[in-house]
Amino acid sequence: MSPDHKDTLVKSSTRHTRAFKASRKRQLQNNLLLCVPALLVLALAAVGPLLIVLVYTFLEAGPYGGVVWQWSFEGWFEVFLKRDIFDGTVSIADAHLSIFWRSFKLSIQSTLLALVLGFPTAYFIATRPAATRNLWLFLITIPFWTNLLIRTFAIMQLIRDQGILNTLLIGFGVIDTPIEMLYTEFSIMLGMTYVYLPLMVLPLYASIEKLDFRLVEAAYDLYAGRLKVLFRIIVPLVKPGIVAGCILVFIPSLGAYVTPRVLGGGKNLMLGNLIELQFGQGRNWPLGAALSITLLCVVMISLLFYVRSTQRKEADRG
Amino acid sequence: MNNLIFRFLSVVFACLFASAVHGAGELHIFNWGDYTSPELVEKFENEHDVKVTITDYDSNETALAKVRPGGHGFDVVVPTSTHLPIWIEEGLLLETRPDQMENFQHVSEQWRNPDWEPGRRYSVPWVWGSSGISVNTSMYDGDINTSKLFFDPPQELAGKINIVPEMGDVIHMAIFYEGGDSCTSDKEVLKRVRDLLVNAKANWKSIDYGTKEKLVSGDVAVSMNWNGYSMRARTENPDIRYGYAVEGYPLWMDNVVVLKDAQNVENAKMFQNFLMAPENAALISNFANYANAIDGSEAYMLEELRTATEVMIPAEFQGSGQFIPPCPPDVQQMYTAIWTELQK
Known part of the structure; x- marks a missing residue:
């Protein structure tokens, strides 16, 4: 205006x-x-x-959950440090750090896997005739019609020891004993990739669709190989879509609760589950609140990274 | 046209808000999942012309967290003996004086004055049971009456064990295994407990609820479980047996209480009284496969329940079970630290 x-x-x-x-x-x-x-x-x-x-993070934990209105830094202290319950020495909270690390690692893995699977899918859809594209996009959104929990339980049925996948593999004589997939970090990663894949495909599609394919033709005319065309022409041009898709997958993965809860079998806690533990059986609300704020900060940093990388893009163009 | 839309919208709004109002003749029960006999509910609805709704929870902490802020709309909750004193202390319950109700005479002498609620001024017994060991005997044929199966399992069971994520039960079984007392703050014992649990975890497949499904499908061979739920697994898979840990195991009782902010107090009191009648208590037992606390209910109970080792604890294991009180906050904090360490 x-x-x-x-x-x-x-x-x-x-x-x-x-x-x-x-x-x-x-x-x-x-x-x-x-x-x-x-x-x-x-x-x-x-x-x-x-x-x-935020206020709760600075209060004292109530004896049976809840908070007592008494200022305390104990919540924040416990996020990063732990007092040994036996000798009282203070050390780094390795339980929390390893859960942080697992959340981070699995989210990155899911994001990369979703990118590897989502990019060809989006490219395929974007290169169909305009009339059929909407049908393909519609197919991508179909999983959203079913409740997340039900889809997660369905994955559970697929990969359990006596599940469809293992039964088939054993039936065809590929393996003798079932491959243990359920209740491992692998199953969490698989579940998160499946759940968040559409969030990767849609922004990728949006930017690939806008791609000027005459540039690709020009590159071929100038004797560029297929790989060179992909990495020198297509990827740089659809980078905003890639970044947006990665952010959209990475952020919800980091705070995922249902998938690790169902597919991790309670043995592989992620941040969301650790936070829930503090508000439930742990009866330590200030710590739970402080962990939530920490998660929020991690997400904010990821977003800042996104904003800055897109801004640089604009500046380059200008 | 606009007028039509307006009228349509006002009808929609009227419907939306009408359903939010609590009418008379209702009772909202907040109970553990898969635990309330549909037959019992139907009988109460017919006898007293009350519409009953049931909402599930999966742990005492969930129930407490949902009720505490208010506005939940529940009338009746069923906390475990380990948590009931917290509910009373936090002032969440209405003193309905079940001890003065008509049917209180049927409550068995040993359950009239329990440690967790002397005098029964708030609570009516639901059922009681134990936490023990469910084993699929087609996958393991050794001794099943030992918590060794969780904490120091034979090689053949490695990776086939499930533990229920009930912090209190798991930690106490480990404490008993190491020779400690309930709610112990003895650091020597707790150190051994932590090492025991952390080392045992490598052999566990999962730390999860849904024990019946896991055992019946053969995903795990051994699971920590509750006696009645184990019996229900046995009806689906006859190979499943229930063991009592000789090293010591927790006993518990779930108790029906009325919330202070209940909307249907009279119906809730009626429900409490209703539950103490022998024929009604038997309905709960018949559905959930746990023993109740009402004298004379045996006559109405299913034959297989009266002979099941899951329900009637064999004499040689009776001495190893004990009720666990709510542990003091500082002890609880140590247990939580061990629990987090275990789950990382």
Whole structure:
């Protein structure tokens, strides 16, 4: 809107300018007023609860869950450090760190796997005739029709020791004893990749669809090989889609709760499960709140990374 | 046209909000999953013209966390003996005085004055049971009455064990295995407990609920389990047996209480009284396969229940079981640290 307005401004006489300024001011006021309900909802529903979580991190844990209104840094202390219950020495909280590391590692793995699977899929869809693309996209969204929990349980049936996959493999004589897949880190990774794959395909599709394929033809004309075309022409041009897809998969993976809970068999805790433990059987709400804020910070850092990488992109173009 | 839409919307809104209002003649029960006999519910609904709804939870902590903030809409909850004192102490319960109710006379002498709630001013017994060892005997034919199967299993069981994620039960079985007392704060014992559990974890396939499905399908050969649930697994797979750990095992009782912010107090009290009648207590047992605390209910109980080793603890194992009180917060903190260490 502003370029138009600028044009108008330049063209109009001063008499008009004053009238325009007045109406613009009124319009701004109206816009602001119209925004008030949305801002209120945001403040109440997003910022408010977050503030409560933040305040809870600085309180003392209630004896049977909940908090006592007594300032304490114990919650934050316990995120990173632990007091040995036997001799009272303070050391790094290796239990928390290894759970952090597992969440991080599995999220990265899922993201990469989703990228490897999602890129060819998106490319395939984007190169279909325009009329059939919508059908393919529609197929991608079909899994969303079923509840996440049910889909996760279905994966469980596929990969359990007596499950379909192992029964088939044994039936065809490929293996003798079932491959142990369920309740391992592998099954969590597989589950998260499956669940978040559409979030990778859709942004990738959006940017591949906009790709100017004449550039690809030109590259071939200049004797570039297939790999060179992929990595020198296509990937750089669809990079915003790749980054967006990776962020969309990585962030929910990091905080995943249901998938590790069902497919990890309680042996392979991720951050979401660790946080739940503190609010439940652990009876340590301040620690749970502090862990949540820590997770939030990790996500924010990932997002900042995304924003900066896309901004650099813009700057390069400009 | 607009008028039509407006009328349609107002009907929709009316429906939406009408269902949120609690009418008379309702009772909202918040109980463990797969635990409430449908027959019992139907009988209560017919006798007292009350509409009953049931919502599930899977752990005492979940129940406590959901009820504490209020606005939950539940009338009746069924906390375990280990947690009931917390509910009372936190002021969440209504003192309904079951000890003065008509059917209290049927409550067996030994359950009238339990340690966890002397005098029964709040709670009515639901059922009681033990935490023990379920074994698929087609996969393992050794002695099943020892918690060695969890903590120091023979080679053939490695990777075929499931442990229920009930912190109190798991830690106490390990404490008993190491010769300690319930709620112990003895650091020597707890150190051994931690090492025992951390080393044993390598042999465990999962730390999860859903024990019946896992045992019946043969995904695991051994699982920590509750006696009644083990018996229900046996009805689906006859090879499944229930063992009592000679080293010591936890006993527990679930208790029916009424919440302070209940909407249907009279119905809830009626339900408490209803549950103490022998024929009704028997319905709970017949469904969940646990023993109840009501004298005279045996006459209404299924034959297989009266002879099942899961329900009637064999004499030689009776001495090893004990009820566990809620542990003090500082002890609880040590247990949580061990538990986190175990789950990392």
